[in-house]
Amino acid sequence: MPTVIVPVGFVMGPEFGPDGEPDREPLHYEVHFGGDPQNLTTDEFVAWAGAFTDPPRHAELQVNRKSLEEFLRTDNGLGGPLADPASVVTGLVERGLLVEYDPLEGPLEELFRGLRLFPQGQGLGSTPDEPTQYRIGFAGQPIASVSSNAYQLWSYSLTFASLWDACVDMAEAATNVEPGETPIDVDAETLVREVGSAIPMLVSTGAAFLDPLNYELG
Structure with missing residues (x-):
């Protein structure tokens, strides 16, 4: 572990x-x-x-x-x-x-409820060679590459009260699709593990930073 x-x-x-x-x-x-x-x-x-x-x-x-x-x-x-x-x-x-x-097997809910994830840099999308990996960088130069789920959450998690809330919302939204569309197969637990595994790289490269929720949100 x-x-x-x-x-x-x-x-x-x-x-x-x-x-x-x-x-x-x-x-x-x-x-x-x-x-x-x-x-x-x-x-x-x-x-x-x-x-x-x-x-x-x-x-x-x-x-x-x-x-x-x-x-x-x-x-x-x-x-x-x-x-x-x-x-x-x-x-x-x-x-x-x-x-x-422990991003793979340890408890994460309490930790993620006390943190917010703020994106930094630019979203650079995927490439023909790696269509399932999404890049983040500065001035057009990639510094990190993550999965689609982690990329989407990186982009908008700051709009939620906590990182945990962002993960839960994204998992719930994945099942709310238009008629004829296929729901995205992701639950909150899986998403939390995926994001938790990406955070060390996102933070160490400067693609994001973690902020403690030690203040009242307006």
């Missing part, structure tokens, strides 16, 4: 104070986190940003807490190695800035 680890939030970058040397360290790094922006130390930001690395392994559901901690122990180009990556990662998980889940 692959338990993946995925970052939550949207990077806002470093913040510097008005005084000091040009090469001074930032006061903190800010991450948009629903209605509660988070300030991260340098070590925390290195660990959070490290969870975005290696999209091909994310696509294979191979990035987990252990592999992330191992990466953070190396000279990884993000500011590592960290002296104690395990405690930093644990702290980020406890704050909800990193989430762990």
Whole structure:
């Protein structure tokens, strides 16, 4: 059972104070986190940003807490190695800035009820060579490729109160067809698994970001 680890939030970058040397360290790094922006130390930001690395392994559901901690122990180009990556990662998980889940067999409803999925980039559609795979990218260049179901949900899930609600709505809509049309064979559980398996790649490539539902929707 692959338990993946995925970052939550949207990077806002470093913040510097008005005084000091040009090469001074930032006061903190800010991450948009629903209605509660988070300030991260340098070590925390290195660990959070490290969870975005290696999209091909994310696509294979191979990035987990252990592999992330191992990466953070190396000279990884993000500011590592960290002296104690395990405690930093644990702290980020406890704050909800990193989430762990099993997309294939683990419980997902509670997690998805507390998250929203925001699309980024452009929808680039499918190709004659891969008509069942749909690409997402920037400036016409693909960065991710997902199934039709994941692609459709990626495009409109932000219009729902939570990622779970988006999955349930899409599954229900698949059975509401015009006379003569064939219903799409997908139920909510199957769709949740499909989307849950695509999220690590979508987030790590920057094709989407997860936002915690820690605020009241108007």
